[in-house]
Amino acid sequence: MKGRRRFNAFVAQRIFLCDSVQHQRGRPRALFITPHKSETHNLQQHHRYFDAKQMSSIMRKHDSPSTRPFLWAAFLLVKPALSRAWAQTKHTPPSIFAPASTPAHEIFGLSMFVLAITGGIFVVVGGLLTFAIIRYRSRKDDDASEPPQIYGSVQVELAWTVVPVLIVVVLFLTTARIIFAVQDAPEPKDALDVTVVGHQFWWEFRYPKLGIVTANELHVPVKQATFLHLLSADVMHSFWVPELAGKTDLIPNHPNDMWIAPQRTGLFLGQCAQFCGPEHAKMLLRVYVDTPEQFQAWVKDQQQPAVDDAAVAAGRHLFETQACTNCHAVNGTAAIGTFGPDLTHLATRDTIAAGAVKNTPQDLHEWIKDPAHFKEGVLMPAMQLSDPQIDQLVAYLDTLK
């Protein structure tokens, strides 16, 4: 019975993906959270840069004489790479140490704690090893006698069994706390719901309550929880934007959920993190965290049907008479394909082809001419159109604001 239901859901998702599907597929388990007041507050103090100041605050939190040097060492090692990455201003290149959203932030805190403990173990055990190797090396002036033979000692063995047991208990309890806090957080009422469908090499985003369907570029409002319901149309994928949250897989027949609650606006990059075929590398992800106003404006715009501009009627005609409509949908026209991304508001996106290509007329032209030029393993065929035809198509697509 359950299998049947899942299958229906699968078919629905694959073929017509109507919004009602979501209700079938939603998992009863509550996974959602809004940050508690205090957390929000905490987060606002969070800096854009992972700088020394922030480091000191981490240090204060997990202070202990033995771990301090290690934390600083780790920081110094990571810092150059991070700051270089930040030198580029357009967007934030990914890093798990620059959290901008609640789950990522909690994970960051936990990770620093674990890093400190494991770092401490490394320093102690590594130090002892180094000492032993240097102190007990054989020397030139040594007589040929064998050193005293020691076969073991129960007390010593017991000691170094008990200490790790205690460490494990501490690590386990801290970890368990965060697991439950992130995974079992209840869904707040004002949350935004987004259904994410992984396709071989692109992302489909559906906002069931807002009636929006779009692709590859996710827009969410800042300081509000967004709940992602993860489905897959074909194979396994994984949704990963390091600054916002850990990753969760999109698995066919196995709906998953995750949530984010971004605390600052900006563009966050991520990408598919589960090998899903030849173009797995170019299944990139862009998440735009907008101010509430920006987001409202974006929503309004996306809810409109496609612009119908008589000036590009030729392109539109071409689009609707070529095979394009088999795979692509343009709201308000005859194009209702779901195999490829929805193109209703294509022109509002910065990129095409799951972030791999800039959305400029030239690149669009190149793309339609030969998608494999950008993405070798892409599932969209080259349509064998002439250049003038493609120009008409591009002109049409460019009006889809």
Add this chain to the structure above:
Amino acid sequence: MADQPFPIAGSLDVTPPRVREQMTVGEWLHAWVVTVDHKRLGILYIVYAIFFLLVAGAEALAVRIQLARPDNHFLTADVYDRMFTMHGTTMVFLVGMPILFGFGNYLVPIMIGARDMAFPRLNAFSFWLTAFGGLLLYYSFIGGYGLYGMGNAPDVMWLAYAPLTEKAFSPGHTMDYWALSLILSGFGTLGTAINIIATALSMRCRGMTLFRMPLFVWLMLVTSALTLITITPLTAAQIMLVIDRYLGGHFFDTQAGGSAMIWLHFFWIFGHPEVYVLVLPAFGMANEIIPVFSRKAIFGYPAMAAASIGIAFVSTGVWAHHMFTVGMTSVGNTFFVLSTMVVGIPTGIKIFNWLATLWGGKIQFRPPMLFCLAFLFQFLIAGLTGIMLSVAPWNWQLHNSYFVIAHFHYVLVGAIVFCIFAGIYYWYPKAIGRMLDETLAKWHFWLFLIGFHVTFDTMHFAGFLGMPRSIYTYEADRGWGTLNMIVSIGGFIQAIAVLIFAYNLIHSYFRGRIAGNDPWDAWTLEWSTPSPPPVYNFATDPVVHSRRPLWDLKHPEDPDWKYE
């Protein structure tokens, strides 16, 4: 003193005059192919594995060239996928498993004073089955889209997650080669494992009680027992995959209600214990080598044996730590966090016992020991990154990133390959009769050590910066370019080191210093035989009275058996 024969029963050399010189090449080849001698089979395994180490290493280099710069076009997406999949599959199944079972084959009988394995013919059969599996896997390069497109070589990661492996998503024969060749070599492995268990339990010489077995034999015994219940789930899952692909079954066919999750579970029920199958024999080698070059008995022998059993036992219940991101319940996640962390306890016992063995010794920095010392540090770090990965929430970030790649290369290369090199430097004189060149060995060691750290230390940071694994290219604006360039350079430093090693193997075969019976002044039974040992190992069955029979002989005033 090296050549002085020990008055131990069985050390008597009654080898017939060497006949090899008079053999034609054909006869020589024939002798190797039809051999059922455990020592020859052991060498065959090891040579076979070293060959594939070079091949899979070359594949890794191709991967590294492609990734050295952003938006690189050295390999196409397809070819890249085949390269890293074949690299991983080869390294695990055609390098790691055979080389460790090769050592087991060579050493287990001779260390317990037996003349051969329990089932010599089964032994030969297992080897050839494994070898055939490997050849079948590489046969996939021929055909398909031709050599340039890398034929039909598997291209979906060594973990082959469903449903990508189903006919719908992987047409052609890529997955057929993968599944069938691994099923075959899996049966070979099963045969060897059974053989080693039977040998260790039923072929020990007089006086060799279980608790007098050298630790290497213990570890091989535990490994083989673990193999029995590890390799078989993979075989079962692969049979299901083959049923899906050839008979139209639906085990992993998500379009007919099948489940992708069940493959995940089956694979990791195999996959996790598998990594301990690989590492335990490596521990075994360290257990033999570290005491000899510290000139001390191993510290806490019973604890070492017990910890190995403990690791094997716990490792069967931790598999889902590879699946923290697939959406298990929070309770499920919590359970696997705990079980995974618990593995750290018996493993810690091992680290501390090695430390205590060094403590108060007279450490000699000979080549085998150098590799073992590096192993200790590297395994420590690798284990700690493993603990970081086992912290589920952090794993949600780190999973499938280069941090994971760094973690497991730290174990697979930093621990296992280092131990294998140590083992080869240590036992080559026994098997060949000549020492490996020590200068070349030091070059090999230092270059490999540097290359290793340049490569794999750097990878951790790429992981922190969000670089996922299995990607054939990345964009310049992600900020991973420099790190990857460093990683690639490290890869080539390793390559030079490996080539030096390969050269040393061949060079010393002809030119090496004659080793004598016991070049390292060691304590286990294999060193009481001539180098190389005669076919029957021992002219008369040896009798032992302690864990270190040769120590007893060399130190009659203070023999070990007094303390047992």
Add this chain to the structure above:
Amino acid sequence: MSAIPTFPTAEPWSLPSRGRVAMLSLIIGESAIFTIFVVAYIYYIGKSISGPTPQQVLDIPFFNTVCLLSSSVTIWLSERQIERGNIKAFAALWALTMALGIEFIVGTALEWHKLIYVDGLTIHTNLFGTTFYSLVGLHATHVVVGLLMLTVVMIFTLTGHINIRHTERVQVLALYWHFVDAVWVVVFTVVYIVGR
């Protein structure tokens, strides 16, 4: 310069039979394979998205089961005969074992024939078909392999090559046969009782 150390050299030294150890190891390995198939079967119970279902098409194979289980008894009896050197009785019981095993295979063949041609259930039909034929087929394959080995022993017996010295080997082989029977108990429970 102390004298040659004295230690008890005459302590008794006996080790387990390598045949038994190996067969037990094989059985452990095989059990793992069966476990995976059984888990898959249980996991997919009721998940098929089209018919036929087990309730509709499966009949409980009582006779087959009785035959296979009693073959365990007959092989055990034959083991006792060879232990005593009673080759004739051994051969008779061995033949009986084989006959019971063959009956099982024939019974399975008939069952499959009905399922395929009457009920239209193939390995391709649905998840039930896939898991059913795989699990039962895997077991049947083991029975066939067992029968082949039994046949080899039978041929040797008939040509007079088997005597009391082969007790050990025969018993090791019998161990395998017992295992195959025990697996059937599990398969039977899962497929015909739980799964229906």
